[in-house]
Amino acid sequence: MKIDFNKNTDGLVPAIIQDAITKNVLMLGYMNEEAYLKTVETKKVTFFSRTKKRLWTKGEESGNFLNLVDIKNDCDNDTLLIAVDPVGPTCHKGSDTCWGDNNSSNFGFLSKLENTIAERRNLADEKKSYVASLFAKGINKIAQKVGEEAVEVVIEAKDNDEDLFLNESADLLFHYLILLQAKGYELNDIVEVLKGRDKK
Incomplete structure (x- = not known):
């Protein structure tokens, strides 16, 4: 170099x-x-x-x-x-970074979407939020919705309409993030499992 x-x-x-x-x-x-x-x-x-x-x-x-x-x-x-x-905090003042930020994983837009889901989950008026209404219906309904979206992704994967495939994939990911939160987890928890499986 x-x-x-x-x-x-x-x-x-x-x-x-x-x-x-x-x-x-x-x-x-x-x-x-x-x-x-x-x-x-x-x-x-x-x-x-x-x-x-x-x-x-x-x-x-x-x-x-x-x-x-x-x-x-x-x-x-x-x-x-x-x-x-x-190994440990980087800054001599004890923080993770020299700018005082936490050194946590951030998945860009997906992290923003997780935050939006968390905010809307607790809205009092379920009629104003699809997310809040889904959480109000409980874990079984959320899990069922993920299953439905997964089936639709499989169906569209076998077809040639790329736009439909991408939209159904987005629906699946969105509902999966809702399911994760309903179970008390976040995307980072899944990443940690995958990292544990990584064979170096």
Whole structure:
């Protein structure tokens, strides 16, 4: 990997630290060539501390190491994106990230949809919310609805109408997210099961 450590007079390049699983940005540090080489050799992220004026392995005092997973260089060869498996909180103030965010999985729009389902589940007026009315009918009705949508997906999969197939698939996923919440779970619980089955 060609890294341009000479672009800046201090010989440092920014190193963006990202959780390899959640894809959340955890912190920003700086590396010189020696820090980079030590990181690759030890598989523990090492920076050049601009305040201590020396190499500094994250976690050397706290035990909250950043175990190296992957390193990528940007298009200008002067910024690193480092994927890690963090041990404990990343920030020295005790938070998961240096921005105070929790390092939890986020599934983008699907997480937003889960939140919408949770909000509508508790609406008092069931007539104004399909989700609330479905929850009011109970687990058997919700499970039945998932079964119906699954059958419709199978039927459309055997046909050539891609639009219908995608719409029925969306209906199935939507109702499955409702079923998960009715059982007290979220999408992340299913992801954790799948991760447990992952054979590396």
